[in-house]
Amino acid sequence: MTAAAMESVLKMRAERLAKPRGDAAVRPQGMAVLCFTVAAETYALPLSALAEVLPLSKWTPVPGMAQQLLGVTNRRGEIQPVLDLHVMLGLPPPDAEAPAYVVFLRAAEVAVRVEALENIAFIDPQALTLPHLSANGLPQRFLSGITPDTVILLDPQQILALDVLTDRRGRQ
Numbered sequence: 001m002t003a004a005a006m007e008s009v010l011k012m013r014a015e016r017l018a019k020p021r022g023d024a025a026v027r028p029q030g031m032a033v034l035c036f037t038v039a040a041e042t043y044a045l046p047l048s049a050l051a052e053v054l055p056l057s058k059w060t061p062v063p064g065m066a067q068q069l070l071g072v073t074n075r076r077g078e079i080q081p082v083l084d085l086h087v088m089l090g091l092p093p094p095d096a097e098a099p100a101y102v103v104f105l106r107a108a109e110v111a112v113r114v115e116a117l118e119n120i121a122f123i124d125p126q127a128l129t130l131p132h133l134s135a136n137g138l139p140q141r142f143l144s145g146i147t148p149d150t151v152i153l154l155d156p157q158q159i160l161a162l163d164v165l166t167d168r169r170g171r172q
Contacts, residue, residue, distance in 0.1 A: 028122040034103065035118040035151055039091035042118060042151045049106055049156035056082070056100040056113060068162055070113050073102060080104070083112045083159065088142060108160050123147055 001009075033044035034053070052075075059071040059082050070084040082102055086093050094100070094115055102111035128145025144153040 030122040030124040033121055033123050033151075033153065035121050036101070036103065036114040037116040037118060038085045038089065038114055039094070041091075043085070043114070044121065044123065044151050044153050045103060045105075045112075045156055046153075047120065051104040051106040053101055053103050053117065056102045073111070075104070075109075075111075078109065080109045080111060083110060083162070085112050085114065088159070088162075105156050105160060107156065110160065112159065121151070123151070123153060128153065 032047040034047055034050060035042055035044045037043070054075070056073065059073045061071040062069060062081075067087045068083055070082045070087075072079050073082050074080075085091070098115060101114050101117055103114055104111045124147075125145075127148055129148075130145055142154055142158050144155040146152050
């Protein structure tokens, strides 16, 4: 290959690499969320509120704790609480042998148990139906809204505000 031909190839390559990838109209808009299944319904949490997602292989029940606390699990040598969304949302319990995942929230070292992971989606916050305007029968405290395609967006701040997560040892 001659020097002129090599320079031509490199110039074409540079021009191709300098072009924007994909059309801006096709880029996803809205809030990025992780969609998952709990009791045959699709729920979501904002990706910005999540730290990690792992398969839930084992957990240890904690005697005498509130029902919302499924138990604790070991995450890289750290013992962390796992909340049971079924109890929190008033849903029927899953099969004990069913596979599960834990979704760790970023703001605190706590996780919620989910049955299956679905996908990452983008939700338009303006298109959400406010929970108090819908008659879905779920505890409104934990809901941020419901999308037009019935994905239920959970509020991570309300999950973290549960009494079971408050350390009361120093209070009398």
